[in-house]
Amino acid sequence: MHLSVKRLFVGFSLLTLASCQDVIDVDLNSSNPRYVIEGEINDSAGPYYVHITRSKNFDEDNNFPVVGDAIVTVTDVEEDITERLQFVDGVYRTSSLSGEPGHTYHLEVRTADQVFTASSTIPEQVIGIDSLYIRSSEWDANEFFATANYVDPEGRGNHYRFRQWINGRLMGLSIVTNDDFNDGRLNTLILDYNIEEDSGRPPIQTGDHIRVEMQCIDKAVYDYYRTLENAGGGDGGGWHSPANPVGNIKGGALGVFNACSHSFKEIRAE
Incomplete structure (x- = not known):
């Protein structure tokens, strides 16, 4: 199954990662301010x-x-290496830590009054997009969207996240999917997006440059983005009892710590 994570109004935004910014906004059910941690x-x-x-x-x-x-630290559990992150230009950043498939990373955040922790594992399976092409929408032959093919390895339990940039602009739709019904098969995923929620941007046109990121994520991160989808209404319609998303941050903070493998593929619409 796959779920589409829409842009939800308005609670926090994801950090800038790898020179890109993915904005996910959440309506909060709490009158008390809470820490929001995104890593x-x-x-x-x-x-x-x-x-x-x-x-x-x-x-x-x-x-x-x-x-x-x-005080923010990240520990590579397998290597028993801990690095304290430096606060630069509004974010905490590492200087020497490296991400390795199969390794678990532990995040600890100490504020003046609270301590938050999270752990996430980069999946050992490093899977990428086999092919990326343009196809017409299933609902309108005059609308075109990028489509990704990838092969899921045999063995249940793989989880994926896709993000898409068109002409350098990140679309506000993040797609998460798993292999519950497509284990060990060739998968074809249409990377559609909500035109209205993306400020009225029309579907892909001739000459557009499309860049797609595929992430292999662990189940807790997948569940977080699935919760975001449920908070906004699975049918993409109006709000249905907004709820705070269930992340993997322990201690009462909102947000998620995502350890993932990832790859990119690019094409130009012709």
């Missing part, structure tokens, strides 16, 4: 980043205060 480590060369902010009430402005006085 990612992958199997590309670092640095890697952790972004920490404080949430606000639904009726307040969207300028979320950045937390710059926390």
Whole structure:
């Protein structure tokens, strides 16, 4: 099955990772501000980043205060190496840590009054996109979307996340999928997006440059993005009892710590 994670209004934004920014906004059910922690480590060369902010009430402005006085460490459990991240330009960043498939990474964030922890494992299976091409929409022959083919290895339990940039602009739709019904098979995934939620951008046109990222993620990260989908309504319609997303951060903070392998593929629409 696969789920589409839409842009939800408005609670926090993901950090800038690998020179890209993925914005996921969440409506909060709490009147008390909470810490929001977003981090990612992958199997590309670092640095890697952790972004920490404080949430606000639904009726307040969207300028979320950045937390710059926390003590943030990431530990490679297999190598028994711990690095303290430095706060630079609004984010915490590593300097020497490397992401390795099969390794588990432990995040610890210490603020003045609380301690938060999370662990995530980069899947050993490193899977990439076999082919990327343009096809017409199943609903409208005049609309075109990028389509990715990839082969899921045999053995249940693989989870994936896809992100798409068109002409350098990240589409606000992140697609998560697993191998519950396609284990060990060739998979074809249409990377559609909600035109209205992406500021009215029309579907892909001739000459557009498309860049797609495929992440192999662990189950906890997959569940987080699935929860975001459920919070916004699985049918893509209006709000259905908004809820705080269930992440893998322990200690009461919102957000997610994502250790993943990833790869990119690019094409130009002709």
